[in-house]
Amino acid sequence: MTIPRPQALLDQLVTxxxxxxxxxxxxxxxxxxxxxxxxxxxxxxxxxxxPARLTAGDLLPFDLDGAPLEPTDAxxxxxxxxxxxxxxxxxxxxxxxxxxxxxxMPYCMGGRPLVALSQTxxxxxxxxxxxxxxxxxxxxxxxxxxxAQATDLAAALTPGRIVLxxxxxxxxxxxxxxxxxxxxxHACREAETLTAALTLGPVTPLSxxxxxxxxxxAPAAVRxxxxxxxxxxxxxxxxxxxxx
Amino acid sequence: MTIPRPQALLDQLVTxxxxxxxxxxxxxxxxxxxxxxxxxxxxxxxxxxxPARLTAGDLLPFDLDGAPLEPTDAxxxxxxxxxxxxxxxxxxxxxxxxxxxxxxMPYCMGGRPLVALSQTxxxxxxxxxxxxxxxxxxxxxxxxxxxAQATDLAAALTPGRIVLxxxxxxxxxxxxxxxxxxxxxHACREAETLTAALTLGPVTPLSxxxxxxxxxxAPAAVRxxxxxxxxxxxxxxxxxxxxx
Amino acid sequence: MTIPRPQALLDQLVTxxxxxxxxxxxxxxxxxxxxxxxxxxxxxxxxxxxPARLTAGDLLPFDLDGAPLEPTDAxxxxxxxxxxxxxxxxxxxxxxxxxxxxxxMPYCMGGRPLVALSQTxxxxxxxxxxxxxxxxxxxxxxxxxxxAQATDLAAALTPGRIVLxxxxxxxxxxxxxxxxxxxxxHACREAETLTAALTLGPVTPLSxxxxxxxxxxAPAAVRxxxxxxxxxxxxxxxxxxxxx
Amino acid sequence: MTIPRPQALLDQLVTxxxxxxxxxxxxxxxxxxxxxxxxxxxxxxxxxxxPARLTAGDLLPFDLDGAPLEPTDAxxxxxxxxxxxxxxxxxxxxxxxxxxxxxxMPYCMGGRPLVALSQTxxxxxxxxxxxxxxxxxxxxxxxxxxxAQATDLAAALTPGRIVLxxxxxxxxxxxxxxxxxxxxxHACREAETLTAALTLGPVTPLSxxxxxxxxxxAPAAVRxxxxxxxxxxxxxxxxxxxxx
Numbered sequence: 001m002t003i004p005r006p007q008a009l010l011d012q013l014v015t016x017x018x019x020x021x022x023x024x025x026x027x028x029x030x031x032x033x034x035x036x037x038x039x040x041x042x043x044x045x046x047x048x049x050x051p052a053r054l055t056a057g058d059l060l061p062f063d064l065d066g067a068p069l070e071p072t073d074a075x076x077x078x079x080x081x082x083x084x085x086x087x088x089x090x091x092x093x094x095x096x097x098x099x100x101x102x103x104x105m106p107y108c109m110g111g112r113p114l115v116a117l118s119q120t121x122x123x124x125x126x127x128x129x130x131x132x133x134x135x136x137x138x139x140x141x142x143x144x145x146x147x148a149q150a151t152d153l154a155a156a157l158t159p160g161r162i163v164l165x166x167x168x169x170x171x172x173x174x175x176x177x178x179x180x181x182x183x184x185x186h187a188c189r190e191a192e193t194l195t196a197a198l199t200l201g202p203v204t205p206l207s208x209x210x211x212x213x214x215x216x217x218a219p220a221a222v223r224x225x226x227x228x229x230x231x232x233x234x235x236x237x238x239x240x241x242x243x244x
Numbered sequence: 245m246t247i248p249r250p251q252a253l254l255d256q257l258v259t260x261x262x263x264x265x266x267x268x269x270x271x272x273x274x275x276x277x278x279x280x281x282x283x284x285x286x287x288x289x290x291x292x293x294x295p296a297r298l299t300a301g302d303l304l305p306f307d308l309d310g311a312p313l314e315p316t317d318a319x320x321x322x323x324x325x326x327x328x329x330x331x332x333x334x335x336x337x338x339x340x341x342x343x344x345x346x347x348x349m350p351y352c353m354g355g356r357p358l359v360a361l362s363q364t365x366x367x368x369x370x371x372x373x374x375x376x377x378x379x380x381x382x383x384x385x386x387x388x389x390x391x392a393q394a395t396d397l398a399a400a401l402t403p404g405r406i407v408l409x410x411x412x413x414x415x416x417x418x419x420x421x422x423x424x425x426x427x428x429x430h431a432c433r434e435a436e437t438l439t440a441a442l443t444l445g446p447v448t449p450l451s452x453x454x455x456x457x458x459x460x461x462a463p464a465a466v467r468x469x470x471x472x473x474x475x476x477x478x479x480x481x482x483x484x485x486x487x488x
Numbered sequence: 489m490t491i492p493r494p495q496a497l498l499d500q501l502v503t504x505x506x507x508x509x510x511x512x513x514x515x516x517x518x519x520x521x522x523x524x525x526x527x528x529x530x531x532x533x534x535x536x537x538x539p540a541r542l543t544a545g546d547l548l549p550f551d552l553d554g555a556p557l558e559p560t561d562a563x564x565x566x567x568x569x570x571x572x573x574x575x576x577x578x579x580x581x582x583x584x585x586x587x588x589x590x591x592x593m594p595y596c597m598g599g600r601p602l603v604a605l606s607q608t609x610x611x612x613x614x615x616x617x618x619x620x621x622x623x624x625x626x627x628x629x630x631x632x633x634x635x636a637q638a639t640d641l642a643a644a645l646t647p648g649r650i651v652l653x654x655x656x657x658x659x660x661x662x663x664x665x666x667x668x669x670x671x672x673x674h675a676c677r678e679a680e681t682l683t684a685a686l687t688l689g690p691v692t693p694l695s696x697x698x699x700x701x702x703x704x705x706a707p708a709a710v711r712x713x714x715x716x717x718x719x720x721x722x723x724x725x726x727x728x729x730x731x732x
Numbered sequence: 733m734t735i736p737r738p739q740a741l742l743d744q745l746v747t748x749x750x751x752x753x754x755x756x757x758x759x760x761x762x763x764x765x766x767x768x769x770x771x772x773x774x775x776x777x778x779x780x781x782x783p784a785r786l787t788a789g790d791l792l793p794f795d796l797d798g799a800p801l802e803p804t805d806a807x808x809x810x811x812x813x814x815x816x817x818x819x820x821x822x823x824x825x826x827x828x829x830x831x832x833x834x835x836x837m838p839y840c841m842g843g844r845p846l847v848a849l850s851q852t853x854x855x856x857x858x859x860x861x862x863x864x865x866x867x868x869x870x871x872x873x874x875x876x877x878x879x880a881q882a883t884d885l886a887a888a889l890t891p892g893r894i895v896l897x898x899x900x901x902x903x904x905x906x907x908x909x910x911x912x913x914x915x916x917x918h919a920c921r922e923a924e925t926l927t928a929a930l931t932l933g934p935v936t937p938l939s940x941x942x943x944x945x946x947x948x949x950a951p952a953a954v955r956x957x958x959x960x961x962x963x964x965x966x967x968x969x970x971x972x973x974x975x976x
Contacts, residue, residue, distance in 0.1 A: 027677070028712055029712075048712065049715065050712050050719060052719035052720050053715055100677075102681070105605075106687075107685075111685055111689025112688040112689040118344075119386035119387060139701055141698075142694070142701070143607060169606075192346055193352075197350035198355075198687060199442060200356040200442065201354075203354065210383050210384065210411070213385040224293060229296075361837075361841055362899045363874035363875060363900045440927055441837075446842070447843055448841055448898065450874070453870070454873075457874070468782050469760045476784050515960070516956055517953070536952065537956065541960070588850075590921065594928035597932070598936035599930075599936075627942050627945055629947070630945070654936065656850060657850075683931060
């Protein structure tokens, strides 16, 4: 079977990855997955490789068991099951990102929950869940490498579309590539604010009412974020040259 | 009605925005507004968009109710009322910036006030006010989206020309584009110093007498800041090429 | 005696150094040493110089007493003995790096041990040893300048291949240039996570079982890191130009 | 009177300034002064201006009262007296830098002294003095603007060649441009280490014996630093192009 390549989507996946690397969210380990717009049972993900070298040619289609839909001898990300479980569990999820952002890693160690503090972080909800692989799977190699683990992880996602993984990293989902990038970056900003605010004194989180009213990221805000971050990419000359 | 375009001012607005992005003050959400030099009832502000892509062509004139003075079908910043209220409340304000700088966000969470510690931050005064939308407006979506909220916010400004917004961001005003940029950047520097100093031990703030004597930013210092930050912009080749 | 120059290895040594400088691990003081692939009694190290100016032409062969194997009038690193002792003590070590990374220096001051917290830091083991020159050598100039000191330091290495040096810096070894670069960078990331996590509350370290299962860095992960970091180097155009 | 222009020295002053800006030590406010090699009663300093725009043509000769030795209508740094007092008080000082580095500002607030922790910071001595203008001069505008204040400040310098100024910034002196740049940068690194180390637990400072043995920066180390930092400057192509 050959899956038609949704080229515009694949280009967005590459751009999303480049943004996340450039804005300090993604390092060596991390990947962006996007659901195929014409077949909800298919998602696209890179073969195993360095995010900074990703090209559209590296992208492969997978089914919702995490199996590649084309014959390939490429090495695959062992954690591809995370995305399969996300797309299986949540029909509204069109995008899924796993990363180890420095800003969020401290909240993966159990000391204190990440909470929504500000207008641009309200979408995370009153408290971001922390999934611990030990609860159901005992000692592991700290990777999510099968559907059982991935399904357990995806079940911890709340409407806030983010879950922290103890001793490991983060899973963020979205309604599309622009939405998931917005959430990835602003979750980091929110965490940085909280970490610093806690050194100053007691923190006032958003109220339940404020969280409800601030709601999910507005499409215009999400679009503006994408415009902003693409302008900052090394390959874009708009910002570099000081368009005026 | 067509408002004559004060092109030099509009170019300064673009440059101010580029400086604030490049120096880490402004991210996706933020905007610079400048009062029209020939009509104090008019100010210029971009249509809604990413700061990193701003050009002078995106700038529109607004009246002091926050209404655009030219017919436009562009999306507008929902928080444009902030600037309208600033220019209405303070005849000496020629510039107004709203931003979410990482250095200042921790002080928007209520744990401890931001205080003036050093020569270059003395203009902020003994304590920067923290405006909380809940006090007068209860639960909101954490945006300032009408004149009532904006007027309440602007009334919290002190001679220090800066007010923090709980769970949201910062408002800084100035006597011109160079002055407001100076204040935006040095407020961040002062906050960074305070955050770190508090981890070391009790902090000695400036005395009342020192604050009075250090006073407002000197025009020469403000001008020097602008010269420094423009030299650091990617589009400027002076610094990049190592002028000698 | 003239030692044949293993040019591919020497190029890797230069690249490893450039990565470590670019990723913020190595500053002025630091050096990478690689064992000669055709003679385990020989290692290659730069003559004394600035890491940012290193070229393959600066590399010299040394024996396992830290003596240069070719006549040279170049200034030599006074701490070259560190690498000699590493290669003498551990037949599996093919690479050795000494550096003063900002992320790790705080753990060289005795206040708290560096522990493995996450999947990508599990290789460090449950606790990174802190070697203190005062224990065996009393007051020194805080440099490791002879084989006696270097041998004592190298003996503190555990299977985690990293040891902190009190009041000085870090020693990391590896099974090759890619492996040691991976360890250098991820030790910094782990330390940054721990430092921030400790401000949030009690930290949950990896369990013994998790450390055992996560094990040493996987060759594929190590290779991916090298691919990622070389793509980010200023001299590489893949990432800069936004390959797509 | 016309003072012969020591062009090589003036070029070094410009390079030193560019390094300090590029490495994050100097921001808008700061200046480098160098004593004239042929007349110890003369030093060179820029007219007032932005460090990022400094060229050798901006440099003027001053006497040890801080008066310009050539007729000029240029604006002068109000704090030029600092350098006059340094060169008057210490015949071995050939270089003097005043800056407001972010890493050191927290130590200017009185909460805790800056102490030498590591090999590359031992030259600072067991404790860096903190000069407070209020002790002798009461409330001021927090600038050092006459010889009386500058002389009092310079008298607080110890053999460590660094003094912190409460609520203001830092003064560092050196035996030449390379030496003072080394001290400026490594004082920042030491402060960053201490700030982070204090969040981990009690810190072990260097012993008196270690400080004595580590001594002042070695000429080879100082030279290596200059080589490293000049290679990193935007105007230098060695590092950017990945010399190999």
